[in-house]
Amino acid sequence: MLVDGTTFVSIRSALRALSADQVARLQFDGLEQIIVPERLEEVRGQLRQIVLVVLGEAERVASMFDVFRLLTDEVRDLTSGWREHGWTVPPVASLPDAKIADRVKETLRVPFAVLSGSETDPAKRRRVVFLPTSGLDYDSFDDIEVVWAARDGSLTPAKHDPALVPFWNAAAARREREAPPQRPGFPTEVIDSILAQKEPESAAQMELLRVWFSADPPRAALEQALRRAGSAIAEPPPPVRALVYLGEMAAFGRMDAPGAAHELLGHAARDGRAFLEAYETSVIQIGDRLAVTAFERPPFRTRPDEGLVGGSRFAREVARTALEHGVVVRGVVCAGEGAVYDDAVGRPSLASPATVRAAEILAIIRQGPAVPTIAVDGATGLLLERLQQRLADWQLDPSPPAGCAVWRLTQATT
Helix, strand or coil, rough: CCCEEEEEEEHHHHHHHHHHHHHHCCCCCCCCHCEEEHHHHHHHHHHHHHHHHHHHHHHHHCHHHHHHHHHHHHHHHHHHHHHCCCCCCHHCCEEEEEEEEHHHHCCCCEEEEEEEECCCCCHEEEEEECCCCCCCCHHHHHHHEEEEEEECEEEEEEECCCCCCCCCCCCCCCCCCCCCEEEECCHHHHHHHCCCCCCCCCCCHHHHHHHHHCCCCHHHHHHHHHHCCCEHHCCCCEEEEEEEEEEEEECCCCCCCHHHHHHHHHHHHHHHHHCCCCCCEEEECCCCCEEEEHHHHHCCCCCCCCCHHHHHHHHHHHHHHHHHCCCEEECCCCCCCCEEEEEECCCCCEECCHHHHHHHHHHHCCCEEEEEEEEEEEHHHHHHHHHHHHHHCEEEECCCCEEEEEEECCCCCC
């Protein structure tokens, strides 16, 4: 059984739940701060006897208030005698009898542990155990997470084994499976089949249950957990055709008013999006940086090189519009494959290695002159000739970064 937790409750609240055997084991934690050590066990015995008397009265009288009043009166009579016989520690001995009685009443608490198991009967699934029991006291449970419960009611601490802990506990663990079986059907059917086992058989099944029962689980986490548990219906979608543009302002020119050049860059990006109309696009501008991600979902309706051509025309339009007002923009265009995800505002966006590649190329061309620059990754052969025609007024860099072509628009040309 899993140890859900331990706590204390007033003996008045637990009075009707206590048996004579349980009363005989009560230690009254805190009493050692009131009574001298050599008389501590004797005083505990007296208090246990009072509790047994009160327990019997609870079965006889109609009102529990009379029972509690009897408990208070008995404790006050005892504390008066303890002080007279010198059984209280010196700091407490100087207190009035009523104060000593109040402090003793604070120790009349019952510690207990709450255990939960895997019984099919809900009434037996959770168990309250008053402490101490089976040689285990309240402090013992600080280092115990799981116990073995015998038929006679005794408890034995289980060794630390995460495989014994229920799946919903953070310390639980299960063995990994190299090849989990493929399970057809909808996610709810997969979940129901795991729950029918009472406990998950593998780490993948345990992860799926944790994600499934969490509040508002992320779609990506749920789909991954379903795949790991062997759900065939949760297979990832095919990759999309990806296109990435990264740009930055290298010079503001005459647009020196705060935010003016930035607004101009955003305006140029909005005008240039028409060249990417075959793709779904997402535009993000942070200060002087501009990032455009575009993707085409299968079935594809364009040729693979159309993305680089459209991206290059977009980069040219942004650079041209910005330069009309003296703002210099460098841009990088990369193509590849990627996956679509929902971004921070819930809109479809793109995750692709092309983004990393574009950032690497942008860092390289940033070291060149502060003139309008366009770098296109993978522009070779016939595609390079086609782009050269689109960028006829631009000068092709004779020594570009490996794998890409770079065009610059010099001041003489402008």
